[in-house]
Amino acid sequence: MKDVPDSTLELLSRLLGKRTAKRVYRGSLAELFLDDTLPDDVKLRLRASRELVQRWMLEDMRRQPVLTNPRAVRDYLAVHYAGQEREVFGVMFLDNRHRLIAVEEMFAGTVDGASVHPREVVKRALKLNAAAVILAHNHPSGVAEPSQADELITARIRDALALVDIRVLDHLIVGGTTVVSFAERGLI
Helix, strand or coil: CCCCCCCCHHHHHHHHHHHHHHCCCCCCCHHHHHHHCCCCHHHHHHHHHHHHHHHHHHHHHHHHCCCCCCHHHHHHHHHCCCCCCCCCCEEEEEECCCEEECCCEECECCCCCCCCCCCHHHHHHCCCCCCCEEEEEEEECCCCCCCCCHHHHHHHHHHHHHCCCCEEEEEEEEEEEEECCCCCCCCC
């Protein structure tokens, strides 16, 4: 038996069984993971596999300062926010060496926005004794371009955290498989 399957269908067969994999897989993993019509046991196995991948990625990010591997942060966020139907705003809390303390979803909204409260971000950062944060949220539309509202809330959170000497290192927006960095665009 081979260690690594040749095809996605073979890999899914190991996870779901050959008959089930053939029945549910239509050539797209993105569509498969978002398919609400799947039987509950299949959805549960797929969610569990996705959660395991996310936990593995978090473990990897905790091994070194997150800024030494920005690709890992982008990959984690892309997997984390994939398929979210509502806008979700999260924060990665970092220590003074930029090592990951925690990743938390702090606000959830509708398909086109979420109410974000800088005060709550400050309170949580202080409770975790964070020295820096990376902000992140998704655009369920699939378009990762920052809006004026995104720029405004980033500035408000940055200013609020600056009062207690906590830095905002970046704000990443995930739209589909695209991740846009405020820092790379000079918006932080």
